[in-house]
Amino acid sequence: MSKSAYKDHLGRPLVAVTGMGVVSSLGQGVKDNWTALTSGQSGIHPITRFPSEGLSTRICGTVDFIDIPAPNAVERSFAFARETTLEALAQAGISGDFGGPLFLAAPPIEPEWSARFELGDRVKPDQMTGNAYEQFLAVLRDKADPAFHEAVLFGSISERLADLFGTRGLPVTLSTACASGATAIQLGVEAIRQGRTERALSVATDGSVSAEALIRFSLLSALSTNNDPPEKASRPFTKDRDGFVIAEGSATLVLESLEAAVSRGARVLGIISGCGEKADDFHRTRSSPGGAPAIATIRAALEDAGLSADEVGYVNAHGTSTPENDKMEYLALSTVFGDRMADVPVSSNKSMIGHTLTAAGAIEAVFSLLTISNGILPPTINYDTPDPAIPLDVVPHVKRDASVTHVLSNSFGFGGQNACLVMSADPA
Numbered sequence: 245m246s247k248s249a250y251k252d253h254l255g256r257p258l259v260a261v262t263g264m265g266v267v268s269s270l271g272q273g274v275k276d277n278w279t280a281l282t283s284g285q286s287g288i289h290p291i292t293r294f295p296s297e298g299l300s301t302r303i304c305g306t307v308d309f310i311d312i313p314a315p316n317a318v319e320r321s322f323a324f325a326r327e328t329t330l331e332a333l334a335q336a337g338i339s340g341d342f343g344g345p346l347f348l349a350a351p352p353i354e355p356e357w358s359a360r361f362e363l364g365d366r367v368k369p370d371q372m373t374g375n376a377y378e379q380f381l382a383v384l385r386d387k388a389d390p391a392f393h394e395a396v397l398f399g400s401i402s403e404r405l406a407d408l409f410g411t412r413g414l415p416v417t418l419s420t421a422c423a424s425g426a427t428a429i430q431l432g433v434e435a436i437r438q439g440r441t442e443r444a445l446s447v448a449t450d451g452s453v454s455a456e457a458l459i460r461f462s463l464l465s466a467l468s469t470n471n472d473p474p475e476k477a478s479r480p481f482t483k484d485r486d487g488f489v490i491a492e493g494s495a496t497l498v499l500e501s502l503e504a505a506v507s508r509g510a511r512v513l514g515i516i517s518g519c520g521e522k523a524d525d526f527h528r529t530r531s532s533p534g535g536a537p538a539i540a541t542i543r544a545a546l547e548d549a550g551l552s553a554d555e556v557g558y559v560n561a562h563g564t565s566t567p568e569n570d571k572m573e574y575l576a577l578s579t580v581f582g583d584r585m586a587d588v589p590v591s592s593n594k595s596m597i598g599h600t601l602t603a604a605g606a607i608e609a610v611f612s613l614l615t616i617s618n619g620i621l622p623p624t625i626n627y628d629t630p631d632p633a634i635p636l637d638v639v640p641h642v643k644r645d646a647s648v649t650h651v652l653s654n655s656f657g658f659g660g661q662n663a664c665l666v667m668s669a670d671p672a
Contacts, residue, residue: 250503252517253550256437262510263336263498264610265328268597269305269491273331278614282643284625286475286596288489294455301467303474305491305598306453317353320451322401324494329409329447332496337510341410344441347431348402348417349424349448351602411445421657424448425495425605426665430519432499442504448606449494461490466566476626480563480592481570481638483631488564491598495606514613517668518549524660537662538576542652545664553581556588557648558621560612562656563592564599573654574634589646591624591639605655605663612651612667621646
């Protein structure tokens, strides 16, 4: 191949994906996840990690099949990331020290309630200030507790991954809400495009499902309360959608410049051809009603890829199943795609795996690349009552064979943090 074949429309290095790993409520590993996803299986189930009696939401998409010695959010998130990175590196054929930077999307971590209660038992009479947070800090100052500190230090996840896999430089830990996974990929892409490295490790993980997380999202009226049967709860783009299902998971992508990947004989799984990000300052949790930031994010990703909307063959939707987000995403897509919208298939993986929060953008990027390489569009399950205000082709119920060259994957997060990726077939 000529040198120009390794460059994009702006003369930047094309960024290839050479390894992928996934863990979700559907199972461990790319093969098992893809088989279950394209079969229309659901990983949503009743909560067993903590008592849920009396809660309005009693279902989740937790990952409960990986053995974790200390089952707190940090240890779960680390374990999921470790497993997906091992899988991705094996597929990429990379052993020994990775030798490139690590960009990790990890959830903000808070102490589990059980740990807080244990600390509460250590509060002395003179520390009873009436302010729970001040009492919390006073106890920690009074007696250092390294184990507790490690259990709530989410930055330690990337440090441990860096030590384990031999990444280069200080690892970057980021949290941009539900856009985090896509942001981790974007940072890896930018590092390669700028010539700072020939390879990067982009990882997104979330093992933070807890009673407090569930209650907080419930107070925001963000969670589905359709508890029975659990697998029917996530209903993106339907008239009776009532919220997302909280879930866990992880994904790892090995990114390399296409030239470096080809030169070492690596198998190219796809190209990250475009990245877009825009902020939305309308509200802490709600998207701008007009959808302008989401529209701008999609257009920025397409422009970055050097593509028009007409060249996109499939959209992996954010598709959370919340009333407002699904409506806003349709508005954004229909504005960008115009009259062609009815002919563009748009499906939501969250109908089966739930919303993996920090990990969502990376997991859905993996599924988008698998869509291209396998020529199969995953379905949107539970599409029993279509919303006439959202006339999308959601690939209802059953997978569909389709030849796709370019996929748009959307991630629209709380706090107005929006990121979109465009993934393309290997140009070779």
